[in-house]
Amino acid sequence: MSSSPPPEDGAPLLTATGVFKTFDRTRALAGAAFELAAGEVHGLLGANGAGKSTLSKVIAGHVAPDEGEVVYRGRPVRLRSTRDALDIGIAIVMQETSLVPDLSVAENIFLPELGQKGRLSYAGLHRRGEELLAALGQEGVLPLDMEVRRLSAAQRQLVEIAKALGVRARLIIFDEPTASLSPGEVDRLFAIMTRLRANGSGLVFVSHRLEEVFEITDRVTVMREGRTVLASCPTASLGQAELIRHMVGQDVGNIYAPRAAQETSAAPVAFEVANLAAPPAVRDVSFSVRAGEILGLGGLVGAGRSETVEAVFGLRPRRAGTIRLAGKPIDPRRPAQAVKAGIGFVAEDRRQQSIVPDLSVKENLLLAHLGAHRGFGLGYRSREADVDALMKSLGLPADRLLDANMLAFSGGMQQKIIIARWLLLEPKVLILDEPTKGVDIGTRSSIYGLLRDIAARGVAVVLVSSDFEELLGLSDRIVVISDGQSIADLPAALLDEEKLTLLAAPRTSMARNTAVLRSLTGEAGGAGFWALIDGDRLICLNLVVADRAADPGFAAGEARAFADTGIGTALSRCGPGFATEPGFVAEPTGERSTMLVPLRNSRGHDLGWVGLTLPKGAPTPAPEAVRRQVETLATTL
Structure with a gap:
């Protein structure tokens, strides 16, 4: 298919009108419409099953529409394949990447060229690959010789984007691109998208995360039941509640509405994990959760959170550690023993780990029952009343219990059925790994309500989520895991997304920070620390103690009120509304003196404070020398 001419000034890059698509008896699109301009990021939103993925695949040539017209760069097009779309400059970056794991980064970027006639120049591929990464502002980030199987999720996605640019795509669809990315990786992706937008590309952003929609998109289009219900509306003109109403057709209220007041701190510890090791991903993780409490396991992608809960459940071997349930030691080496x-x-991947597609809804719902059942027969009759009650609570008609294929349901309904599967067994502990991954805002709201109800019954809930807003909104406490180690255990009320992101930073990335703290204490003795300060409370991110006499009274990963530390007077000088002291501040006892310097990165973001505490009688370095060392650290963050 020949390339389309550029659009006239002011003309849309792409318009799709009256698009219909039916799969078997399911109508996925019913007259959908969409418009994209060059140089914009356009959000394509909707609940699960709304048709946004199908429309994206029509635009990208994956699916042929039954009816409708697609006009690209001023010319009607009829795309019969993804090759047709790539030839005219349309590409899609899927949530699950379509890369070849055994090929190198460079080979994957230029995969469409590998089958062409003629001699292939690998030196030329590398040169062009470096040029593409430089155009994305990511030069030196990806090793072009490395096999794709060894890359992180964020790196694989960068390869997909570079691959789209390699075919000179001017329209790129990002389908749930942030689902498996950490907050820092999302920032880098958005920086790339901003650069592409500035270069005149048209970007379609499909996402369930509304905070990201408001951050990166210029306009939004909302679909519901295969139809376009809000077309090309400027994002800035919408509020979150209004956008949700368009998506789900009703007001879902505050999805993070607090649970009914209950005191869990006095409840007994229901579940405890100590010094768990399951190499290579899990090195030393400890946490406990009380009856009726929701405990969040926070961290970045690759920190070892999923591997931790899989080891607890017997899905991967444990080398060390103890597990206690209701105070009694247990040693589940297989899932059946844990159940x-x-x-x-x-589990995180519901299709691979939780669903048997060829079984009916009822059979999928009762899978865990079969694992726990003892005796002759299936024992289904004993669960009938519970199944009926659960079906009503899920809003699923009883006659759909016999539906022959779970995959006929939306991802959100599949997830609710999987959660209900465990509720039939009345567990003492329920562990959920990314429970709302890939589900829409309305379904997320109902899942959150379900989790709050579960906790209210006295079940101890352990929640793993890469969505920090979700983690903070649902959890009572959060244990932060980094590089396979638990490094903080804090009430969720003390944290926000920025604090959690800084706490979750890989310990390997702390090397430069630790080096600066060691340099400070190496020259002056005492103790050096990096901390966040909020009101009259401190959260310590890193600590190096060279002289125990200067111990400030807190450890890395701990939160302390100023009054409960050994340097309360110095800390009170750097809180909001207080002037920063130019030098060291002595405590009333005279036992310690501390200098605090604000830490801001090259973009001016507040990253907390670096402090140096000296014991009584220690030589005091020049304040300006301390400040210069901290500023050197700031330039690297």
């Missing part, structure tokens, strides 16, 4: 002990587990 028998009273532990339920909702």
Whole structure:
């Protein structure tokens, strides 16, 4: 298919009108419409099953529409394949990447060229690959010789984007691109998207994360039941509640509405994990959760959170550590043993780990029951009343219990059925790994309500989520995991997304920070620390103690009120509304003196404070020398 001419000034890059598509008896699109301008990021939104993915695939040539017209760069097009779309400059970056794991980064970027006639110049591929990465502002980030199987999720996605640019795509669809990315990786992706937009590309952004929609998009189009219900509306003109109403057709209220007041701090510890090791991903993780409490396991992608809960449930071997349930030691080496002990587990990948597609809804719902059932027969009759009650609570008609294929349901309904599977067994502990991954805002709201109800019954809930807003909105406490180690255990009320991101930073990335703190204490003695300060409370991110006499009274990963530390007077000088002291501030006892310097990165973001505490009688370095060392650290962050 020949390339289309450029659009006239002011003309849309792409318009799709009256698009219909039916799969078997399911109508996925019913007259959908969409418009994209060059140089914009356009959000394509909707609940699960709204048709946004199908429309994206029509635009990208993956699916042929039954009816409708697509006009690209001023000319009607009829795309019969993804090759047709790539030839005219349309590409899609999927949530699950379509890369070849055994090929190198460079080979994947230029994969469409590998089958062409003629001699292939690998030196030329590398040169062009470096040029593409430089155009994205990512030069030196990807090793072009490395096999793709060894890359992180964020790096694989960068390869997909570079691959789209390699075919000179001017329209790129990003389908749920942030689902498996950490907050820092999302920032880098948005920086790339901003650069592409500035260069005149048209970007379609499909996402369930509304905070990201408001951050990166210029306009939004909302679909519901295969139809376009809000077309090309400027994002700035909308509020979150209004956008949700368009998506789900009703007001879902505050999805993070607080649970009914209950005191869990006095409840007994229901579940405890100590010094768990499951190499290579899990090195030393400890946490406990009380009856009726929701405990969040926070961290970046690759920190070892999923591997931790899989080891607890017997899905991967443990080398060390102890597990206690209701105070008694247990040692589940297989999932069946964990289920028998009273532990339920909702895995991250529902299609691969939780659903048997060829079984009916009822059979999928009762899978965990079969694992726990003892005796002759299936024992389904004993669960009938519970199944009926659960179906009503899920809003699923009882006659759909016999539906022959779970994959006929939306991802959100699949997830609710999987959670309900465990509720039939009345577990003492329920572990959920990314429970709302890939589900829409309305379904997320109902899942959140379900989790709050579960906790209210006294079940101990352990939640793994890469969505920090979700983690903070649902959890009572958060244990932060980094590089396979638990490094903080804090009440969720003390944290926000920025604090959690800084706490979750890989310990390997702390090397430069630790080096600066060691340099400070190496020259002056004492103790050096990096901390966040909020009101009259401190959260310590890193600590190096060279002289125990200067111990400031807190450890890395701990939160302390100023009054509960050994340097309360100095800390009170750097809180909001207080002037920063130019030098060291002595405590009333005279036992310690501390200098604090604000830490801001090259973009001016507030990253907390770096402090140096000296014991009584220690030589005091020049304040300006301390400040210069901290500023050197700031330039690297």
